[in-house]
Amino acid sequence: MHIDMPSRADIERLAAARDDLSITVYLPTSPIPVNDEENRLRARALFDEAISRVEQLADKQTARALTDDLYALLDDLEFWRDLGRSLAIFVTPSSVLEFRLANELTEYVAVADRFAITPLLRAVTFPQAAFVLALSQNGARLIEVSADAPAQEIEVPGIPPNAEAFLSPRSIGGRSPYGRIQGDEGRKVRLTQYARAVDHALRPVLNGESLPLIIAAAEPLSSIYRGVAGYAQVADEVIGGNPDDQSPAQLAQAARSVLDDIYAAELKELAEVFADLRGSGRAVSDLSDLARAAAMGALDTLAVDMGAVVPGFVTDDGALVLEDASSSVVPGHDALEEIARRALATGARVLALRRADLPDGVQAAGILRYAFISGRATN
16 A cells, blocks of 8 residues: 655645646545556546536636546556555646545545645544554664554664663673662663663654654563653553564554554543633634634634535635525635635644534634634733
């Protein structure tokens, strides 16, 4: 399975792009090779739908060029042999960009003056990425887990080969050179020394990172390492037992279960923070307030319902203008997406969640950098 996870810069670039013929296609795909032809047939149906809409909006020459671009991708058999669980495609008369994603998205096709980004936001809201420290008395390994590549071991210069070699010539259960500790007490002291040496070797490698570090170790080494770790993002949950016989792929599988728990805890914390700040005016769910806050750069965190569409737009001064869904709405003009675009442009964290994960089941919820009333900041 091949995955191309978009970066925040990719999403911001797509969110800001404007072209009267912006084609957005999302489709679920199967990474299993036997389903290659089914993937292509499903894509062709969506491409044909997009082309039909383009033909109503563009001259014949432009429509033909866009058709050729889409079908050139369709005819690239190597591309269709190496997919993830979804495909996101963004096309204009001058560019074609695609991402193979790890999570399954719903079929979607649109032709508008901008790309639809909410499904793509869902793909990066919880990235399924982490580091795993597989730690035992026999050695330590740092494994990088990501959604866009197989798990792999990272070389860590200076990491102790094992506890016994690090503490040579005495065993970790023996007496100290000065005879002051022995037995279980001496073993704990020496394991602490070993864990600290591992941590010091890891620090230059993890410097500047923000992904969770999941410890895979048996007790007491797991707790000992946690007590000396200098990395701020050590996960509370561990992968228990001796990790020596587990491959990077097996450790990655266990890590993803831990990540699911981490993300569930983040959602719970988001709901609690929202509830705490609501009374002070620093948490809002009314779309008009959110639109105004986004225009003012007041949003710190925005969560939107990944399945909701609110026909309408946001004016330059942040006014929300809703449209009748039964009327002739310009495709792609989704007020919820426009709020998300503006929030992204001002550095806010934007999450695409399921409705059930949003506070009180609202369509969107925002935590503000500062409170405001009727567009004016308050202290």
